[in-house]
Amino acid sequence: MRYGPLLAFVAGVTFSLGLLISGMADPAKVLAFLDIAGNWDPSLALVMASAVTINFIGLRIVTRRARPLLAEAFSIPARRDLDRELIAGAAVFGVGWGLAGLCPGPAIAALAIAPGSAAIFVGAMLAGMAAGRAIKQTGVLSDRRSAQHQ
Amino acid sequence: MTDALNAIAGGALIGLAAVMMMGGIGRVMGVSGIISALLNERIGAGQHAPGRSDFIWRAAFVAGVFAAPLGHLVLIGQPPAATFDASPGVLVLAGLLVGAGAVVGSGCTSGHGVCGIARLSARSTVATFAFMSTGIAATFLMRHAFGG
Numbered sequence: 001m002r003y004g005p006l007l008a009f010v011a012g013v014t015f016s017l018g019l020l021i022s023g024m025a026d027p028a029k030v031l032a033f034l035d036i037a038g039n040w041d042p043s044l045a046l047v048m049a050s051a052v053t054i055n056f057i058g059l060r061i062v063t064r065r066a067r068p069l070l071a072e073a074f075s076i077p078a079r080r081d082l083d084r085e086l087i088a089g090a091a092v093f094g095v096g097w098g099l100a101g102l103c104p105g106p107a108i109a110a111l112a113i114a115p116g117s118a119a120i121f122v123g124a125m126l127a128g129m130a131a132g133r134a135i136k137q138t139g140v141l142s143d144r145r146s147a148q149h150q
Numbered sequence: 151m152t153d154a155l156n157a158i159a160g161g162a163l164i165g166l167a168a169v170m171m172m173g174g175i176g177r178v179m180g181v182s183g184i185i186s187a188l189l190n191e192r193i194g195a196g197q198h199a200p201g202r203s204d205f206i207w208r209a210a211f212v213a214g215v216f217a218a219p220l221g222h223l224v225l226i227g228q229p230p231a232a233t234f235d236a237s238p239g240v241l242v243l244a245g246l247l248v249g250a251g252a253v254v255g256s257g258c259t260s261g262h263g264v265c266g267i268a269r270l271s272a273r274s275t276v277a278t279f280a281f282m283s284t285g286i287a288a289t290f291l292m293r294h295a296f297g298g
Contacts, residue, residue: 027232110234124241
């Protein structure tokens with residue numbers, strides 16, 4: 001893991017260049033993509049299609065190895081259940097995304113593009129993350145907890 | 151046409167970055183997970199406190215995301231072109247919803263949309279449909295119903 005952080009930095013730069021080149025880092029463009037009833041700009045659908053295609057192929061190549069180049073093991077999410085937290089959380093996330101045209105990756109890049117707006121959004125996002133963690137800990141949306149009540 | 155080519159090229163870089171993260175250090179490139187883990191370690195509330203090396207790669211990734219537009223600013227003298235016209239109030243509300251939703255929903259556009267779908271994860275596919283749908287609905291309400 002000695003060179004892990006260096007690799008993560010280079011991956012972060014690569015990801016961010018991808019956001020900048022594709023238009024994902026421009027909230028106006030993201031909103032034009034989500035605004036299907038307005039002057040719809042469908043080009044961002046190609047960003048996800050392209051990213052998923054490259055990742056789909058690349059993942060199959062790199063995970064043929066027994067372990068990653070710089071770490072002991074692959075850490076891949078194992079959950080399969082479609083629970084209420086997943087769906088409610090994603091739905092709430094989408095509302096925020098559709099209001100300002102920003103999601104977490106572009107928001108970090110935005111700190112160097114439009115620091116004023118980005119700082120407000122990122123500050124609120126961190127507060128939201130802390131709140132989200134608290135909500136998860138209460139288990140109000142957890143299927144298991146509600147099953148116990150029934 | 152240029153937009154389409156840029157979208158494909160930029161998307162390829164995003165996919166490549168995700169492959170680098172998995173092939174290099176065996177981790178999913180989920181930006182919200184990376185940020186919330188950093189936040190959690192910083193406020194020291196983690197029940198499963200990850201090691202120091204986890205903190206460092208996460209911070210390095212976030213620094214890389216910040217560094218690309220910063221490099222553009224330094225080399226070209228202006229930030230990359232982008233239009234930010236949400237009001238402060240909308241930014242606060244949007245940020246709160248994005249942060250809380252990503253943590254409760256275990257991921258965001260990168261983790262579910264790019265990495266999860268490429269793994270053919272049912273959870274991520276459902277999450278992506280959910281946030282695309284509500285994103286479209288929120289934009290519609292903002293722009294057409296409330297005359298934004």
